[in-house]
Amino acid sequence: MRQPFSNEPDSDPKYRMETDALGPKAIPAEVYYGIHTARAIENFPVSGRPVHPRLIEAIAVVKKAAARVNGRLSLIPADVASAIEWACDKIAGGALADQFVVDALQGGAGTSTHMNVNEVVANLAIERLGGTKGDYHLVHPLDHVNRCQSTNDVYPTALRIAAIRLLRPLSDAYASLQEALQEKEREFADVLKLGRTQLMDALPMMAGQGFGAYAKAVARDRWRLYKAEERLREIHLGGTAIGTGLDAPRAYIFQVTDTLQELTGLGLARSEFPMDGTQNMDVFVEVSGLLKAAAVTLFKIAGDLRLL
Template sequence: MSKGNALHSDQQQSYRIETDPLGEKAVPLDAYYGIHTARALENFPVSERAANRHLFSSIVIIKKAAAMTTGKLTLIPAPVSRAIILACDEILGGALTDQFLVDALQGGAGTSTHMNVNEVVANRAIELLGGQKGDYSLVHPLDHVNCCQSTNDVYPTALRIAAISLLRPLSEAFASLQEALQRKEQEFADILKLGRTQLMDALPMMAGQEFGAYAKAVARDRWRLYKAEERLREIHLGGTAIGTGLGAPRAYIYQVTEVLQDLTGMGLCRSEFPIDPTQNMDVFVEVSGLLKAAAVNLLKIANDLRLLASGPAGGLGEYRLPAVQAGSSVMAGKVNPVMAEMAGLVAMRVIANDSAIAWAAAGGQLELNAFSPLIAESLLESLEILTHAVQLFEQRCIRGITVNKEQCEKHLQQSTVLATALVPHLGYELASEIAKTAQNEGKTVETLVLERGLLTDDQVRRILSPLQITKPGIPGI
């Protein structure tokens, strides 16, 4: 990368010329990025979506920590260190976000994203020192901003920091969803409804018990996601290219980790064997697997609610989901369960992302994984969209669910499953015959038992009591 800045002779006000080992390249005059980013913009117009903003921000935090450390150790001049730190602070405060442009799907194991940050930080630091963008004799993207670093230790460390920062609100979102489901468990605690197995009538249950089961599943997700942060705390900053640490003094390796701990407020720790996290991406597979487990539960709950709220005339109609928008451009009055659908499709995307992460992690070779940008994009997207989906699902669906008591009672009365409660008293064969007869004659199980004089009215009431048939034990005894 050139240490100088040349203006193009024909269009001096439009772009500057920068050089690298491949030759010269025109860079927009007002751009804070440099030649490496300009090449990446030409090479990777793939998704038309820049790398995740949290990843960029985490790299900037690392650049600040590195500049604080290299400046303290006099590995770079003090004025340069101060300028880099100030530039990083401005960016972290929201400046120059439009300069981080490299596509999320790129070759090079994240080098282009990393260099995009190096160049933007360098050029802003140059301005802070009174120079013109592109005058790398003042602040160099590699010699100064990237001092003691490599993409191969910076990029995975930044991904860990970004993932931790997104895991925390996700864990909180699941905690809030759990609490909302538990409130519904209490609210519907006395409402009897038909249970179902394999979509067929099964034993009765309380509507609250149904929501209690959902709450339990979400509680497991909440705890798993809360603990997932521990998997990401080990960083290998200072490992440089392949984890051996060549180019990074021992004092830097120890100090930069401590500085990064302070800047992030995270319990980061230095890897005892940096070659491992340089080449192995399994920790991200593990975390993604926990996201997939949470997505599976979310999809199950969303699909259950869609089915139980189906109708209003032609479906089950036992629950009513909040109506949040019109459901059809042609069918007047139609309202769809769009919040449950949204939760479900986000869950599907997270599951798909997990597959991409697994393939990308397995595709690493020898001392580096070239597919880490796919891991980063997929993992951070999953964390973000799952958080938003859970929050919206809770706020705009779960909180407003009501029970159609009449429909629940109708389905329960029309079903013959209550015959199961009679098995301990009448035997399986007779109870089965009663159930079949009740179905054929359109009568209730209770009516048939009383007509045949098999049990007294008091016995039937005790056996079929909602509190008896929805808890462990033999009803009526």
């Protein structure tokens, strides 16, 4: 539904009026988000924490890929596509972080965060084209920024990208920790100490053997986190609302994954069964569980070192 733009001379210059299915609402004139975001602020005052910036940046990259393909296929005007790409670059670079104000804990499968990004992108693009924020006939959050997309394919795709980008440096850190522990294993290979059971002195062992056991545990955590990326790289962008690709041209569905792969530099692959990625979130539960397992290992090592 298009949102009418109001910029009457006698209206309060501190606000602009936007309208959705629930009716009109005054939006502060200086903000880049719109009425859907404003509604979400009211609906979800839960944790007081914003959405992770890496997720916002990932959504912006997804939007850029979609705009590029939509422009190439003449599904949106070329100048609008260019302005959207420019806006997405700004957001992906960390600009306007204060405009992403929806609470991290929200209902609606991420729709509020998705619309927050759509609206900020649209208003940035509007200004790029010489318009005024809220002038959605120039660039519309849904008709242009969200063309051929749905929260159900955009949000999980962006979440996968954000997870990969956050996991890679963690995996590198684990590799460094593993090497450091292995070095200690060699350094203390000839140092005799007592092992302990329930804090009581037990059988003798080499100090290096203890560090070797730590290195083995860290290596397993590192490998599990590394292998999880294989499942994170499978995306269903182009599946739209339920994974059938309804309302998205076939050319868009195939090109958008290739374009997103180029923009991210990640080995992303189009899911052969997009409905799977739409309705099943087990990969994120897997990653969460692996992070917890890795944390337990670190907690164990830290506790042992403290006691020693």
